Amino acid sequence: MGARVAYLEPVTLITTQTLTKTYPNGVTALSGLSVDVDPGVIGLVGANGAGKSTLIKIMLGLLPPTSGRVGVLGLDPSTDGEQVRSRVGYMPEHDCLPPDMVAAEFVTHMARISGLPRTAARERASEALRHVGLYEERYRQIGGYSTGMKQRVKLAQALVHDPDLLLLDEPTNGLDPAGRDSMLDLIHRIGTEFGISVVVCSHLLGEVERICDSLIAIDGGRLLRSDRISAMTTATDVLAVEVTEGTDLLAARLAAAGITTTVDGHTLVVPLAGDDTYDIVLGAIADLDLPLHRLDQRRHRVAELFRGEPVHAG
């Protein structure tokens, strides 16, 4: 348990100080990046080529930074790469699975490469595959899997050695909408129920904001913004109400009750002051006898915070 004790005190999960990476061909992938990240589920967003993958490789100790400092789990990856890599799980963006191997064998093999003894490797491989939702199918060859199942195997091999930090590079790549949702739910569960910090790289902000505690936005190798999502969403949560007809009537009725609403397309956005907001809204709909189509709670879209930011070609 020794490794976990440090977590009793608040530790910085990832810290970088003026981190710069210039490739030998002159391309600057990261430029003066300084950021501190607390444990949790972290979204790392940026356009393709913004420097996300370079940052991950530096965090794994696979690339030396040109200048600046980086710390992961309190260790320096450029000098303690081996220790960092034994406590971090990595899921690459691209295909990385041998098609002719059975999933259970492959994940067991990867567990042993991560340093788990033979029996533990076998047990945890079964567990990891069960947690990602592959159990019955685990004795089949990976070549016969669907894209969604392959993504799950990639996640299982990153999870199998019970890392303290998971680095997931575009985990929803190539998945259909339902597959995306279940992958995001799974990542959220890993971050909350499993107690493993997760960095999710994505070029889709809307996707990661749903499951993340904090966000790091980078563009052209520079930090755009890094903060907890709660701090980014300046207002509190809102209720999105959709009625098939009579949106204006409802807005007027709520205005009379002292609630200022905004109209967003077909949706009426109601600031959520407390539990009684629900009662007032539902009461108003019932009184007006309106056909209610949708009523759900949501946060302010973080995308709004980035609107108007300068967009560089990445």
Place this chain on the structure above:
Amino acid sequence: MPADQVRVPERASSVIHDIGYQRYTGPRLGRGYSTASLYVHGLRTAFGLGRSGKSKIFPWAVVGIVTIVAVVVTAIRSQLGRPVLTYLDFAGSVSFLVILFCAAVAPELVSRDLRSGVLPLYFSRPLSRDDYALAKLTALASAAWLLLAGPQTIMLLGGVFSVHGPSAVWHEFLDYLPGIADSAVYATVYSSLSLLVASLASRRAIAAAVIVAVFVVTTPVVGVLGVTGSDTVRQLALLASPSTLVQGLDSWLFHGSTRVIGDYGPVYALVTAGLVVACVAAVLTRYRRAAR
């Protein structure tokens, strides 16, 4: 219902509980264990173990042939009362099979990993790029050595039963040791060259073809030099092909023969060592750049 009755099913061992995610608190063995695991995996892969039945066919066919050779010469020896093939001659006489074995296995070990893109998964774990390359090299070399040393051990067992007296058995064993050492020379040279070629090609068929070509295409050069050249050229001709290079070294090192290579034995030793070192260095360089 009393509370203690409610708890009874929980104690029953047949009930399956979903215990949720459990953190791992056991030992985490370091880089050495990682590398050793990769080595064992490579050695198993070489013989198709833990893989489909199809990938077992070729390696075990080769194992079968060399085993039959060993069994047959052992049987003949027990009939004739004298060895028809010595331990030292064994590796040389089946060397072409070892080349085919390396040509089939080296791509299985490394080209497959290049093609499936699995390298980033290895390199994001405790072992280093050098560890990966060396584990694969030693796995192939050990597999090729086992392919030779296994049949030689069968020959030893047969030999022990056809000689009489403890001192004769001891002499038999002393003949066997240089035999398996000779096999190690063959295995090292063939596997380092094969692995280098395979690490440069992600398609297994191409890698296998190029490996065979490296050994076979260079052999006619040896023939031409041996026929046309002066004495010195003839004695150095075996250097031109990796397969004859080992034969030359073999004849000097273990047979003390100057018939073919004259006094150039040390040259053969140096060239062989240089070839192995160059191949290993090239493989290491290759993997320092791969999958960046």
